[in-house]
Amino acid sequence: MAEASYAQVQTSSAPRAFRIFDLLNRKGPAIAAVIGLVVLWQGIVWGFEVPTYIAPGPMDVIRAFQENAGTLWSNFWPTFMEALLGFAAGNLVAILLAVLFVHSRTAENAFYPIAVFINTIPIIAVAPILVLIFGNGLAPKIIIAGLICFFPTLVNMVRGLKAVSPATLELMRVLSASEWETFWKVRIQSSLPFLFAALKIASTTCVIGAIVAEWIGSNFGLGALIIEATYNFRSPLLYATVFLAALLAVLLFSLVSFAEARLIRWKTPAVH
Known part of the structure; x- marks a missing residue:
């Protein structure tokens, strides 16, 4: 025994x-x-x-985390909420437009060039316009974070929805499947790997969008803290804030990767 x-x-x-x-x-x-x-x-x-005010060492940055923990965390949460809401709004609009484009060639011809044009405008140029229109509240920051997520998801989602082979669509017609059944069981499943590839990009860029928006007009958030630390030569705090923003991007990326691992068991050869 x-x-x-x-x-x-x-x-x-x-x-x-x-x-x-x-x-x-x-x-x-x-x-x-x-x-x-x-x-x-x-x-x-x-x-x-090297003087600390120019380039602090890792030990200086760690001390900055300890000494400014309250300030860092109080500014972390606004940026987190702006990035998260922008991520959700920008990707939702992109997915809905992609579905519309796949079902309406006219809509795609009309609005796809506009989406491309909007994407060519530097986000740093759009931010002041939105701040002037919506003020210094959450709205412009969420919109900017959403805009920076929007285009990659739109392009990948359209490509994914159209990636179904003609033989598969013909099989669904032979089986008398409705348009809705074909869309839900074939096109959506085909688009998921493309969608998550775009969401991984958006999970990091939405943080960039939120921080850029805070640079333009805000008294709170990691972006505002970066500006304040730069102008006051508080380099350890500046580095600590940048690392915290990077950790936020890594957190969102990890959540998307976790969701992808749970929802997708296969990928088409076109997705790597």
Whole structure:
């Protein structure tokens, strides 16, 4: 009995050890690279005696996180909400327009060029116009974050909805499937890999949009804190704020990747 229990423990611990080893094998190089860059950064700051107000070292940035934790977090949440709401609004509008374009060639010919034109306008040029129209509240920041998400999702969603092979559509017609059934069971399923590829891009760019909007006209948020720290030569706080904004983008990207892993079990050859 004891030998059997020992064997079971060995059997159960083997897969766990293998998973840990596999995780280290996949993530180890990235962790080592990050540690190496941090050590190099600190070594350059120490070696060349760079003033803190020009380029703080990692230890200075860590102290800035500790000393300004309340300020950082109070400005984190407005940027988080602006980015999240912009992400949701911009992608929702893009998906609805993509569905319209697939079902109406006239609508695509009419509005697709307008979407391309809007995308060519630098977001830094659009931001002041929206701030003048909507004021310094949440509305212009959400719109700007949504605009920066909109075009990649529109392009990928249109491509995904049209990526169905003619043979599959012919099969659905032979099976007497309705237009709605064809759309929901074939086109939507075909478009999901393309959609999530765009959502991964949008999950990071929406943070950029929110921060740019805060630069133009805001007294709160990570963007406003970046401007305040820059003008007052508070470099450790500036670096800490930038890293916090990067962590927000990584968080949103990870949530989209998690959703993709749960919803999509296959990808078409055109999606990598």
